Amino acid sequence: MQPDRHEISVSVNGTAYRRNVESRMLLSDFLRHELLLAGTHVGCEQGVCGACTILLDGAPIRSCLMLAVQANGHELSTIEGLASDSGELSPVQKAMHEHHGLQCGYCTPGILMTMTAFLKQNPSPSEEEVREALSGNLCRCTGYQHIVDAMMAAAQAMRASAP
Amino acid sequence: MTTRFFGAPVKRNEDRKLLTGQALFIDDVELPGMLHAAFLRSQAAHARIKRIDVSRARQRPGVVAVYTADDYGAYWQPGPLLVPPPPIPGSVFNQRTQVPLAKDKVRHVGEPLAVVVAESRYIAEDALDDIEVDLEPLPAVIDLEAALRPGSVLVHDDLGSNVSAHVHQSKGDYRAAAAKAHLVIKRRFAYEHGIASTIETRGVVAHWEARSQHMTIWDTTQAPVFVRNGLAALLGLGERQVRVIAPFVGGGFGPKIMMFYPEEVALPWISMRLNRPVKWIEDRLEHFFATTHERGQIHDAEIAVARDGRILGVKDVFLHDGGAYDPYGLTVPINSQCTLLGPYVVPSYDSAFTAVFTNLPIVTPYRGAGRQHGVFVMERLLDLAAHELNIDPAEIRRRNLIPADAFPYKNGIIYQDFSQLEYDSGNYEPVLDQALQAIGYSEFKREQKKLRAQGRHVGIGVACYVEGTGIGPYEGARVQVQANGKVSVATGIGTQGQGHFTSLAQIVADQLGVDVTDVDIVTGDTDQFYWGAGTFASRGAVVAGNAVNEASRAVRQKALKLASDAFECAEEDLVLADGRISIVGIPEKFLGLGELAKRANPMRGAVKPGTEPGLESTQYFGPPSGATANGVHAMIVEVDPDTFDLKILKYVVVHDCGTVINPLILEGQIHGGVAQGIGNAFYEKLVFDDQGQLLNASLADYLLPTALEVPRMELGHTVTPSPLNPMGIKGAGEAGAIPVGPLFAQAIEDALQLKEKNVELLEVPLSPSRIFDLIKASEP
Numbered sequence: 008m009q010p011d012r013h014e015i016s017v018s019v020n021g022t023a024y025r026r027n028v029e030s031r032m033l034l035s036d037f038l039r040h041e042l043l044l045a046g047t048h049v050g051c052e053q054g055v056c057g058a059c060t061i062l063l064d065g066a067p068i069r070s071c072l073m074l075a076v077q078a079n080g081h082e083l084s085t086i087e088g089l090a091s092d093s094g095e096l097s098p099v100q101k102a103m104h105e106h107h108g109l110q111c112g113y114c115t116p117g118i119l120m121t122m123t124a125f126l127k128q129n130p131s132p133s134e135e136e137v138r139e140a141l142s143g144n145l146c147r148c149t150g151y152q153h154i155v156d157a158m159m160a161a162a163q164a165m166r167a168s169a170p
Numbered sequence: 171m172t173t174r175f176f177g178a179p180v181k182r183n184e185d186r187k188l189l190t191g192q193a194l195f196i197d198d199v200e201l202p203g204m205l206h207a208a209f210l211r212s213q214a215a216h217a218r219i220k221r222i223d224v225s226r227a228r229q230r231p232g233v234v235a236v237y238t239a240d241d242y243g244a245y246w247q248p249g250p251l252l253v254p255p256p257p258i259p260g261s262v263f264n265q266r267t268q269v270p271l272a273k274d275k276v277r278h279v280g281e282p283l284a285v286v287v288a289e290s291r292y293i294a295e296d297a298l299d300d301i302e303v304d305l306e307p308l309p310a311v312i313d314l315e316a317a318l319r320p321g322s323v324l325v326h327d328d329l330g331s332n333v334s335a336h337v338h339q340s341k342g343d344y345r346a347a348a349a350k351a352h353l354v355i356k357r358r359f360a361y362e363h364g365i366a367s368t369i370e371t372r373g374v375v376a377h378w379e380a381r382s383q384h385m386t387i388w389d390t391t392q393a394p395v396f397v398r399n400g401l402a403a404l405l406g407l408g409e410r411q412v413r414v415i416a417p418f419v420g421g422g423f424g425p426k427i428m429m430f431y432p433e434e435v436a437l438p439w440i441s442m443r444l445n446r447p448v449k450w451i452e453d454r455l456e457h458f459f460a461t462t463h464e465r466g467q468i469h470d471a472e473i474a475v476a477r478d479g480r481i482l483g484v485k486d487v488f489l490h491d492g493g494a495y496d497p498y499g500l501t502v503p504i505n506s507q508c509t510l511l512g513p514y515v516v517p518s519y520d521s522a523f524t525a526v527f528t529n530l531p532i533v534t535p536y537r538g539a540g541r542q543h544g545v546f547v548m549e550r551l552l553d554l555a556a557h558e559l560n561i562d563p564a565e566i567r568r569r570n571l572i573p574a575d576a577f578p579y580k581n582g583i584i585y586q587d588f589s590q591l592e593y594d595s596g597n598y599e600p601v602l603d604q605a606l607q608a609i610g611y612s613e614f615k616r617e618q619k620k621l622r623a624q625g626r627h628v629g630i631g632v633a634c635y636v637e638g639t640g641i642g643p644y645e646g647a648r649v650q651v652q653a654n655g656k657v658s659v660a661t662g663i664g665t666q667g668q669g670h671f672t673s674l675a676q677i678v679a680d681q682l683g684v685d686v687t688d689v690d691i692v693t694g695d696t697d698q699f700y701w702g703a704g705t706f707a708s709r710g711a712v713v714a715g716n717a718v719n720e721a722s723r724a725v726r727q728k729a730l731k732l733a734s735d736a737f738e739c740a741e742e743d744l745v746l747a748d749g750r751i752s753i754v755g756i757p758e759k760f761l762g763l764g765e766l767a768k769r770a771n772p773m774r775g776a777v778k779p780g781t782e783p784g785l786e787s788t789q790y791f792g793p794p795s796g797a798t799a800n801g802v803h804a805m806i807v808e809v810d811p812d813t814f815d816l817k818i819l820k821y822v823v824v825h826d827c828g829t830v831i832n833p834l835i836l837e838g839q840i841h842g843g844v845a846q847g848i849g850n851a852f853y854e855k856l857v858f859d860d861q862g863q864l865l866n867a868s869l870a871d872y873l874l875p876t877a878l879e880v881p882r883m884e885l886g887h888t889v890t891p892s893p894l895n896p897m898g899i900k901g902a903g904e905a906g907a908i909p910v911g912p913l914f915a916q917a918i919e920d921a922l923q924l925k926e927k928n929v930e931l932l933e934v935p936l937s938p939s940r941i942f943d944l945i946k947a948s949e950p
Contacts, residue, residue: 031292045198046191048420050369051454055869058369086191096189104185107834110842111667112188113195113370113420141877145869147369147421148667150841150906151877 015079019044020088028075035059037075038085046086046116050145057144060117061085067124086116089123098168099123102161103154110148118144118154126162130169134159175676179834180686184671193418196373197451199388204375205234207437207450208294210284210301211459212276215312215529215862216323217305219274224284227300232293235444236301237436238284239273245439246270249430250400252534253499255335256588261500262336266326268495268532270435276305277325277494278531279862280459282432287440287448310529310862314468314489317526325494325527334492335500335525339507341582342518344474347483351474355554359471360933361543361911363464364854366536366846367874368666370420371452372461376437380445385412387438390419391694392664393428393704398696400430401438412438416694422666423846424535425462427706429497433460458867462498463856464536465491467506467523467543473551474518479559479566483518486510486547490525490540493532500525502533502540504586505638509908510544511581511591513598513634513800514570519583529862535706537846538907545635546934549912557925563916564606564632571598571634578893585796586707587641593798596826597890602634602802604886605824609804627809628819629921633909637799639827639901640712640892644792646701647714649678649721651729651785655749655764657682657689659721662702663714664694668903669835673711674718676831677897681722682729682763683746707796708901711831716791716895724787732766732785797892797900801825803844803909809921814938816852816918824886828900836902837885843906845880850907851914853879855935911935 016025019042026041033052038044038061047070050058054072061070062084089097096104099122109115118141125140126132132140137158141151187193224236239246249267272281284301288294311317311325317332325332348354375388385407391397391414398414405412419426433450441448452460469488475481490503503523511519556566572579574597581591606612614630621628647661657678663670675689682689692698702714730741733751737744743754752760761769767785777783806820823840830836853873857865866872891898911934918924918941919931929948931941 029292036291039197040200043200044191045195045200048195048370049197050371051869053454053868053870056369056454086189090190096186100189103189104181107182107838109185109188109667110669110838111368111370111419111421112184112193113368113418113667115188116191119189138877143876145369145874145876147367147423147846147874148842149838150843150845150880150883152841152880152882153838155877155882 013076015076017078018082020084030074030076032075033071034073034075034078035070038070044085044087048113048116050114056114057121058114058117060120060144062120062124065124067121086119089119097123098164099126099161102157102164106153106157106160108149108154108157114144114146118146122158126158126165130162130166132162175679175686177830180672180676180832182669182672183675183687195370195418195420196375196388196390199375199449201377201447204447204449205287205289205444206291206294207440207448208286208291208298209282209433210298211456212272212279212281212283214276214305214307215279215310216308217276218308219272219276220304220306222283223302227286227297230293230297230300232289233286233297234289235287236284236297239271242270246273249497251499252428252497253501255500256504256584256586258337258339258584260338262333263500264329264334266329266495266527267497268432270432278459278529279864280456280531285436287444310860312528312530312858312860312862314491314526317528318524325529332527333524334496334527337500337504338522339583340520342483344483344485344518344520347518348474351482352477353555353558354472354474355551355558356472357554357932359469359547359550360466361546362466362855362935363536363538363542363850364856365458365463366423366425368421368423368426371454371457372426372431373451374434374437375447375449376441377447378438378441378445383411385438387412387414388417389414389434390426391416391428392422392426392666392706394664394694394696395662395702396428396704397434404435405438405442413697416664419664419666422705423537424539424706426666427534428704429462429534454869455867458864459531462532462534463493464502465533465856467491469547471547471551473555475555475559477559479555479561479569481514481516481570484510484516484551486521488523490523491528491530491533492525493528493530495532496525497532498534501535501586505540506544508583508585508591509541509636509638510548512545512548513572513636515572530858537843538904541637541904541908542850542911545909546911549633549909550915550932553916564602564611567632567634568599568602571602572596585638587796589795592795593636594892594894595890596798596800597888598800601800601824601826601888604888605632605802605804605822608822608824608884608886609806609820614806627811627921628806629917629919630806631913631917631920632802632804633913633916634802635800635909637708637905637908638796639708639799640793640899641707641709641796642792643703644790645703645714645717646699646788646790647717647721648699648786648788649718649725651725651763651767653764653768655762657684658692659689659718660692660699661714661718662699663705663710665705668710668839669832670710673831673835674715677715677719678722681719681726684749684763688749708903712797712895712899712901713791713793715831715899716897717789719897720789720791721787724789725785728770728785728787729763729766732769733761736761791895793894795894797828797894799825799827799900799902799905801905803913805913805917807917807921809918811922814941818881821881821883823883823906824888825905826888826890827902827905828892829889829898830887831899839902840885840906841883843904844883844910845875847907847910848880849875851911851934852936855937
């Protein structure tokens with residue numbers, strides 16, 4: 008059986024891409040292996056670990072649970088687009104560095120995307136709310152404490168710099 | 171020398187790459203013409219292979235090749251024995267290492283039967299369904315005791331039994347000790363450790379370049395040098411023809427050490443045969459069967475104590491589930507046997523274990539590497555003794571701690587590194603004191619009565635442990651000042667998140683008077699550093715760290731010598747700081763390290779005999795034996811009496827790992843270890859049926875702790891430097907994970923007052939439903 012193919016257009020981190028893809032291709036594979044945006048990581052391909060989380064029109068989604076064709080016409084954001092063009096880290100990235108919120112760094116892209124969206128929605132979270140928001144992303148290295156500290160600090164920094 | 175960076179909470183050099191998605195992980199390797207492999211795996215735990223027909227798969231468009239064991243020819247051979255058994259008199263060890271593709275028989279679910287190579291991973295996986303396999307099922311060997319009964323089905327038919335190993339070690343006269351003891355307590359304990367479940371699964375990319383006759387292998391390994399040597403030998407190549415690169419690796423914890431997994435062996439061979447690069451990335455389902463586990467032991471143990479709670483002796487006979495093959499030798503059960511002794515004076519010890527072959531995935535070290543099992547037995551025996559003798563659990567521990575003046579302390583048995591188990595240094599009582607203080611032990615005991623009166627089920631636990639770390643044989647490092655003044659360092663260890671790019675850079679930065687960010691560390695590339703053993707047994711910082719220190723010192727000496735020649739002054743009159751060497755008191759007269767590096771490589775003229783070019787040095791370090799770290803964990807927990815769900819109200823770790831390089835990184839190591847310990851104690855359980863099928867092989871069913879289960883931890887440190895290395899370092903990688911099981915058992919028993927219900931928690935993992943079952947079973 009010859010797999011059917013589709014023409015799709017997506018915007019990733021503000022750049023427009025047009026590709027012809029198999030209908031069964033996962034969005035995570037599309038980003039990583041077709042667009043070579045390999046910063047999005049794949050941990051389970053079952054939607055549990057959260058490593059592959061990206062933003063679809065601003066909302067966090069699991070890119071392993073979506074097909075590339077479903078992203079047609081949508082705007083995607085990935086870890087590659089978090090820092091500014093001049094290379095300045097976003098407040099969430101910066102706080103992760105300051106608080107040693109990453110070790111092997113494999114789950115980190117998903118955590119950054121999940122929490123970037125969360126902090127936008129909830130700029131003054133309690134620690135419990137941060138933990139709840141983080142609980143869909145598995146990390147095997149850090150025990151989460153430094154990530155939680157980082158997110159509390161990032162929230163504060165973002166509030167302080169908000170206009 | 172000023173130490174500006176050593177001991178400081180320096181932020182990590184490697185973070186930026188990881189935070190911006192620019193770090194290269196195995197699945198990020200993309201090469202022109204790359205093929206993709208997928209493995210057909212046995213769905214039966216134990217079966218005879220009648221027939222494998224791959225003809226249809228070979229015809230599928232996009233499939234390039236399909237191989238079974240028969241296609242391997244002479245390349246098919248069992249993997250190497252990774253760790254030979256320590257020289258313990260009377261030991262039995264039956265070596266049966268894993269095979270590259272199953273032939274004749276499959277011995278565990280997930281064992282590979284065939285490999286498909288195709289133009290894409292999607293096509294390769296499609297083609298797996300085209301392969302026809304005829305397996306004749308055999309009964310599976312699962313139960314450790316049944317496996318040893320005469321007439322049991324055999325995992326390895328030629329062996330005549332399911333015994334993988336038998337080891338007996340003893341010291342003193344346990345029988346005499348028991349005879350004069352005030353109390354002897356005997357119980358059966360079952361401790362199961364689960365799977366490491368790194369968030370990044372394993373992967374291999376192999377690239378044979380026929381023109382240069384050179385093989386490059388990217389591998390998620392913790393021990394690239396060992397893998398290079400082994401694969402070169404297997405492939406009939408010289409070591410210099412093979413380069414193994416362990417890129418950024420998404421967590422290791424043991425199972426990624428150096429297994430010569432079937433996939434690691436297959437990919438380079440395939441690449442040579444097809445003359446194209448090939449990639450294989452494990453998926454999560456495969457990871458549950460194809461990557462090694464740690465799993466269970468059953469201990470029949472007894473402790474003999476005096477009336478005052480002093481230990482007179484311990485006897486332990488245990489069974490160890492080794493899985494289908496035993497490539498890692500005796501490391502895990504030896505660790506259990508040795509670490510059981512803990513921080514205590516145990517005058518007599520009699521311990522024997524039998525490692526058993528089963529039709530389950532292979533067991534190799536996973537963070538803690540068997541230490542947990544031993545610590546659980548000892549800590550629980552002490553709790554039981556404390557209860558019988560009406561001594562406080564913390565107090566019985568205190569009475570048995572090895573006194574500070576008894577170090578180095580000889581335990582009288584042999585450890586995994588082949589040397590006598592000797593604790594190099596330690597000061598245990600202050601660690602216990604600090605932990606009790608931090609958890610508020612005596613205040614809680616008073617408070618507990620009040621809370622109980624309010625109907626709340628709160629309990630406390632305290633557990634002690636030691637951790638053998640930093641074992642040999644050796645590591646090396648090359649430190650090189652470049653012409654731009656930046657320092658490049660290469661070492662043979664692999665790294666999987668431990669922060670080596672920073673902690674090792676701190677050592678160099680202090681020696682050479684440069685900034686940490688000016689030091690670039692390369693790990694895990696055998697073309698950058700040729701020699702080494704790898705990252706395991708909490709040894710990276712200890713062994714590689716000291717090698718880096720030695721090499722940096724040598725470079726420092728070289729730089730000072732060059733500058734003293736240039737300035738025509740004594741070395742004592744020079745200062746090395748801010749990347750330059752100047753004369754004391756004349757800061758404007760200086761030579762930068764980069765300039766000195768250039769001068770160290772003259773283009774013309776003669777050099778003195780014995781001159782080595784470059785501002786560079788390669789040095790090696792090998793400790794005489796492992797350095798022993800120690801610690802105490804304490805926890806206050808509240809248990810829901812109806813659901814048996816629990817909430818950790820307070821968690822304290824006080825730990826002594828000698829001199830600390832980077833307290834921030836150390837904290838992270840402890841936090842992560844505790845999180846894995848919590849998973850092991852209460853959430854993670856591999857559930858097999860009696861046919862060896864894993865019933866919960868997904869992250870939705872095998873529960874890794876989330877940010878909601880892992881509490882905020884309070885950490886404390888004491889520092890007893892190790893005399894075994896110049897920097898006084900002890901390893902810290904496994905400490906967080908080791909004592910969490912007995913801590914949970916003790917605290918939950920206390921919270922639910924289980925002793926009064928005649929319920930004892932003698933097993934791990936626990937869970938709400940397991941506690942419910944145990945309480946129900948005890949009711950008349």
